[in-house]
Amino acid sequence: MKLRRRKYIEKQAKQHTLQESNVPSDNKSLSDQLTDNKEELKKLYANCSDVVFRSFFLNGKEDALLVYIDGLTQVEEIDDNVLAPLMKKTYAEQGSVRELLKKKVAVASVTEVETYTNCVSEISVGNPVVILEGSSTGFSLGLAKPETRAISEPSSESVVRGPREGFVESLHVNRALLRRKIRSPQLKMETIEIGTYTKTTVIISYVSGLADETLIKEVRNRVARVEIDGVLDSGVLEEFIEDYPYSPFPQVLTTERPDVAAGSLLEGRVVILVDGTPFVMIAPVSLYSFLQASEDYYMRFIMSTLIRWLRYAFLVISLLLPSFYVAVITFHQEMVPTALLISMAASREQLPFPALIEALIMEVTFEALREAGIRLPKQIGAAVSIVGALVIGESAVTAGIVSAPMVIVVALTGIASFTIPRYSQAIALRMLRFPMIILAGTLGILGIMLGIIAIVIHLSTLRSFGVPYLSPMAPMKSGEMKDTLARAPWWKLNARPHFTGAYNEHRQSASQKPNPGKGEE
Template sequence: MFTNFLKYKKSSRAEIQENQDFQPFQKENLHPNLHNNMDTIKTVLGNSSDVIFREFQIAGGIQAAVVCTDGLCDPITVSDFVVKSSMHAQDKTLIPNQNNPETIVQTVKEQLVTFWDIRELSDWKQLYLAVLSGDSVLMLDGCDIALAAGTRGGENRSITEPSTQTVIRGPKEGFTESFRTNTSLIRRKIKSPKLWLEEKTIGEVTLTTVGIMYIQGIANESIVQEVRNRLDGILVDGILESGYIEDLIQDGVWTPFPTVFNSERPDVIAAGLLEGRIAILVDGTPFVLLVPVVLTSFLQAAEDYYQRYDFGTLLRILRFCSLFIALLFPSLYVAIASYHQETLPTSLVLNLAAQREGVPFPPILEAFLMEVVFEVLREAGVRMPSTVGNTISIVGALVIGQSAVEAGVISPAMVIVVSFTAITNFVIPSFNFGIALRLLRFVFLVLAGTLGMYGIAVGLLIFVLHLSSLRSFGVPYLKPFSPFIATEQKDALFRFPIWAMNTRPHFASKNLVREAPDQKPQKPPGDRSRDDE
């Protein structure tokens, strides 16, 4: 499947590369003349007012110019470490051979510019990428090589608590839209020199920085190479969020279930890296991707490992139960109310029949109406301003539900079923996995309304077969349940103590041992005070 995907990408790449307008920056060498370079930059960038040029002279009277983008660079850093250091050194440092461009560049790089991050640029594509990323580019007259200083700055959102994955106990910091801030947050958690970072530029127009982060020696090298291949196969005009990358590299195309995990919590990503997974960071978004993943990854929360193991196990079992309730509860009610009334006690059947007396719709249509109403209220609460969104959603649900019951359109039991189902959907820690359950709930409603319990049984069979066929970068989606791996049950449905989880997941890591075997707390010595007495 992936081979066909690469063939399609190669053919598409060839077609796109024939269109020169799609590629704004060509790989051509710089001009030796300074003013020609400046005129070219102004022409290509359309004389943009936020692109700033500063001309001055350096040692020996050589003409130079610094170009940077206002708002993307730090002006104080540009002034102090690039411009001032070069200008103030002109009477103290002389370039021995001003006719040799290589000597000029090396002298300026090693003796004049006092900035720590300096690299050479030889073509226009590198220059435009540096300028439009916030770096300052120093161009010298008579040299066809420019120097780029890492002066990226500008306004960035401060580190705050994640809004989508909150915890009671645990770190309160979350990723931001700054790529370098996100990498630093992960390195604060993992200070090992084996934590490697590879950067790529994806997007022919946006030129978005995408990073691959993994722990060398723990991550499976074949999976790391697979991530590299899939990212290299992407050829689009723009990447604005990590969802673009997720959609382009995922395994399961025709499935509602996500095969790539995302999180805005550095501790969650760090924990995934320690298990041997690979993190994919995208500049401009606080959501970091994590691969490969399995079904249990979307039912685990960071707080499971910060609380006691027995409480963490209870919460995890509660999430698995909530998964089936959110998926099947309305369809079970519809199947029983329509076809299998004999499965309920007589008193309960009589109560349900009394409630449904006067309701003009069959249970299947009744459930569909209520589900659609709740989906509309949920979406309205998300899109409305935060000051009134929660109020409108809560009041709207109460008013509409109560009015529908009093008008005889909906039975009270159906309101209870749909409301409880909506609540259990929020128990799922992963938002995009909850969306998959919401979609499939409508499918099971149709099966229950047409075939009853037999329809639900057929739907569950197809559901399990579909999950068994899914892969995440070659890893079966239902691991460690199918195929069953006994040693990995310590962190699946149950959460064993930390000292008992001494191995990493087999599917993600080649280094399985992560702690010594004697980490179990020792029993404290007995109380000898009575013996002393």
């Protein structure tokens, strides 16, 4: 079996290598013969009806070729600012062709390209390329068509108080949104291209002097070593760069909000932007990063602290309430007050299933309704999920399939899971809820304790780019506890989080507590 599997893997590797060899990515230099360049580019773009090859006379005497993709390029700008001035004979005596292109073409960006690979890269992003007779250098014109949706508030991270803008699918817009937040030249953005076919642009962003150089190097190495056919979303790249791919807990924070990304950059973290998706990735992170919302830092610190405590309480409820109910009903009835126990026993008298099966049925049904509400059109999705839950719950109780207390427990659990700000963390807790229910139904409270111990041990072993997942509580860093379980006032948050290696500790001046009664001397 091992020999057969090895042969199969070698065969698949050969097929993948053959596919890569057929990819039109010739790295040869351009020829000084326009005819050869045109034939080579047409060979690369064979059967591509949207690629336009426009031949014209430059200065009325020299041949030139313009290549662009219809739909990705501003055709009107080509007509007005490229073809019109270049084809006029009045420029014939005003210098060389190279000077003419750089001085007379009304385009902000003119870049020289010397290989077919560079030509294909520029044409693929929407920039037209001009190739001249007798020159082995082409010119890429920055006339890509910026098709993107309008900037709007992210639907998955809405706030009562805070900025209303969110990232979009255009990398240029997302990059500009970050620049608007952090206007210092210390904000660095390194570009890496990933994907054999998609040629997706990925930007690694950090603030020089705040982010540790070891962390930046690690992020750069992990992203650069990814070899794949294409990256269509940041979620694809996330699976290649995380520390523990088999863990249910996310080790990279994703957000659609520029203020969240900018705040993370100012804390010394690294932000990864992927072209074609509004979700950017932030690393390193801890468990507590997923329980903090951007609005926590815009409200008064007292209210933010109370809301955080509420989130932590509902996190425990979301994970343990169904399993605790199953354990009590099955093994530990003495923990329930007598009056309540009699009421619960009466509601379960005619049920055909034990509490374990009952809980699993209700949880699976609730998850199915939640998934259906997400996948259905927005106009009917919410109505179907809410009405479906009410109708199915009432019908199941009337038919004697489940008890009314179980419906209440599952409903409270669902509401509790909605209080977790990050969807990826909420999914992890929803998945862990099922093994916890099974442990409670087989071992009772002991099973719940064993499950909690296993989860805590697993969380203690996790790392996010080398940073402990339970930091700053394990290992304990008392100086960083001001922004973990509680949110201290801004005038007390003087130090940045400490991740790895050397870091810039001070984020603001000390002793800035408001003191209106103290006048200037």
